[in-house]
Amino acid sequence: MKPILPTLSRSVDDASIHANRYIIAMTVTLACVLELLDTSIVNVAIPHMMGTLGATLDEITWVSIGYVVANVIVLPISGFLGNLFGRRNYLLLSITLFIVASIACGNASTLPEMVFWRIVQGLGGGGLIATAQSTMFEVFPRKEMGAAMAIFGMGIMLGPMLGPTVGGWLTDQYSWPWIFYINLPLGLLALLLVLLYVPESKLRQKVEHIDFTGLLLMAAGIGALQLMLERGERLDWFDAWEVVAYAVISIAALGAFIIRQLEHLHPLVDLRVCRDPQFAAGLVMTFFLGASLFATVFIFPVYLQTLMGYSAWQTGLLILPSALASGLIMPVSARLVSKGFPARGLIICGAGLFMYSMWLHYHFTTQSGTWDFMLPLVIRGVGLGMIFMPLNNLSMANLQPLQIGSATGLYNLTRQLGGSVGIALSATFSTKLSHMKNDVLLEHLSGPFASERLAMLKSRLLASGMPVTSADGAAHALLAQQVQKQALMLAYDHLFMLFGLAMLLTLPLLVVMKKQQVAASAEVAH
Template sequence: MLPAAHAYETGSRRIIITLTVIVSAMLELIDTTIVNVAITEISGNLGASIEDVAWVVTSYAIANVIVIPLSGFLGNLLGRRNYYIGSILLFTAASLLCGIATDIWTLVFFRFLQGIGGGALLPTSQAILYETYPPEDRGKATGIFSMGLVLGPTFGPLLGGFLVDNFSWEWCFFVNIPVGLLAAWSAFTFIKEPKTVHKVVKIDWAGIGLLTIGIGSLQFILERGESKDWFETPYITWFTIIAIVSLMLFVWWELRVEEPAVDLSVLARSHNLAIAAVLTFVVGYGLYGSLFVFPVFVQRLLGFSALLTGTVLFPSALVTGIIALPLGIALQKGASAKILMTVGMAAFSIFCWELGQQTMQSGAGNFFWILLLRGVALGFIFIPVTMLAVAGLHGKDIGQATGLNNMVRQLGGSFGIALTNTYIVKRVAEHRNEILSNLSPYDPAAVERLNAIGQAAQSRMISPVEAEQVALRALEGTVTAQSYHLAYMDAFMLIALLFALCMPLLFFIRIKKGEKADLSQAH
């Protein structure tokens, strides 16, 4: 039973708090992807190279992944309500400073500050939402929150494409200001500090330092490794060593210290949280990995604009939002999490496999039903795995579980993008060699293609020598496009295989009938 001191919100107050935490969580998630479509514009406007501008994305991701697992500890230290409101205000202020930055490294610094503020919003929003709803409505709360988890990353490129096309890249940051201020006011007015909290007696500076160094280094490697040819670059090797050593020391220290910044022992106390963490990592890998490949594929090879790409992706996120609440209620009423996740994992695997069958002639209509399947799959995965992470936990363990689970999803996404990108580069080279091995002066099809291009060029009053060069360049372009197309298809099918291989993990889930999470001290 929950202590009498804990009173759940009702009526309009509950609705306002729900909207506040969902909007705050979506602010954080939208900003993980909204800037991606503005990289070229930022580069031209600030006179920076594309490689330097990539730090605008990298710095935010590094700050995020450091802060997320510390959110429970910092909420205990500063007061959950104060920490939440302060994080929203920091995120909002940093958004303004990003928008008025006049050079690339100032923008990168303010983007890092924005990530520090944003990192708290996801896990703390989730914990606040769980406190707001009584146990019998927790499935509904999970369904509502899951809408933001899927809508945010998908809505980011659509919103970013619209703002860049119709205004300027600065508006990717300015758009956060009115929403952030409204969310901060709403949190200040309606969200209460829990009456029962876990007071921090001693700050775990060593744990915080080791986590910051270890996770920060790991995120840096994942963000920059492929562009620097991984371990061919000495500082990538050194950062890898630093990450491994720091994270090993972090785990050792957190398991022995009395007041850990991140209570890793909760993984040992909750079998389901450990399973949920693995599944969440895989889901993050698949979600962000496929979301990374799809826009590149349709924009580079099929000629989609950024706005069209976002428009094509949006209905799938809308489907997830529509089914999230009914699925959450169904789980609360006793639906099997195992069955729902099995359906979701299988559907996502089929979605990726079908993407892997697309051709260079595919248009927006070819993706409609495939992407709707993605929306259904994510709904059937996200909601059960989110509830699974907190099932059977009590008090302050809820805050630790939500922080760990959100960190794992972010890391899964980072691994998904980094490894998928590396895999694509490798497969492009392999497919190029395969295609070229089938081309020769004795291949009738190749000769016929070159002659046709050459004759078309000569018809435009180009000399025979120049026409031959035009034909060879055209053939080179065709080989390159086909190589990338095959590599992108391979990447989709690899993600499909990963999901299929991870499905046996679902058999290890053990949820006792009626098992709930005690949220009386969650923060």
């Protein structure tokens, strides 16, 4: 038996809600920036944390894994939790939990303590994105929904990109605990603004039953899937029993969870929203958008720091214009859609620009300089910015207001999982491709060119004072190192093209995405 969506009988008070709608949008977007910033801000401080906490590289990765796993477990049930506690109360609870956990992370003195509080922080942060998005769908009228999603999109794009910049600066200028303490003033500001301006949802549904079995299945399935993606490359994927175990648990638990949710009268996650072709197509496209965004944000800093010798702070500064370009183009996209420009046209243009940017990335070399990077990065930012807001609106356009809570949770979970898959593929393929390219380069490294190169390296080493007996072996080692560096560069070039093509291949899905704009809850309620 399928539950019937209740009829909306009461209207939203435009005077009390719409008057503050842009303050509300800024408030919930600030909360999202906090959550997404902490996804990437930790990465640059890892070496410093290892020393303080006495952890190995393999152990310290759980600081990031614990946060992300907790995050993705909460995302799909944020609509349910919003109904259980009230959306405003749930937002307040999430921010409070996030702040408390951030302070505890900064004060952590052992690895288990740090991992525990990162999990708590992830549980608090996981509810912020979907709750923020569903709040804006309710308080904005349809004609301003593009502007609302542009504000929200700036937070989604800027958060991950600003992480390395902010993290690098705080770690260099102060110490690693400040990457967590920075959340205190910003979190308190978000908390105050929610208390002052964010209203309780008028679309709250009474929770008559909590499906604890479904909750356990979902946590096991999504948690195991995320762990598999996070640990797979490091453990050589399915050659390790741990990764196989994660895969088996994930498939079994998620399969049982989907069946249970489709049959349950009071599901934790309303998976029936996926029956709408437009929303289903949007999920596929946002998966690839997440993969392209997070993977390129992951690959490019690694390229700069391992091959080009950039510091974390320098890397962050170089990435910043791309983030700003995304933020600036989103209001323009919103304006164009509100004026009747086809959302599908913007997505196609954005995907084309992203592909062009990846083609420029494909031509990076170990000799490229700062100005060689600037234009491709800005074009990438513009392309992704043009895709985000129209795709978000198209995906939700056919859904009813009471479905938005579950839909936004699923939508953001899909983008997050896409990012995890993109990063996992990048890490795996960069290793495998670099080995392949290294073998190819070594096959062609023979004859006069190799002899001349070795002679040049040997003469430099002798000029620097190295003994004759050691110079020959050192010259061969240096040549092998240069070949490895070039092979890794070629691997990164191919990965950039791969993600550019992946975005283009999703464009045929736009055929089923015909309705242009989402109907805001505030209008439907009238």
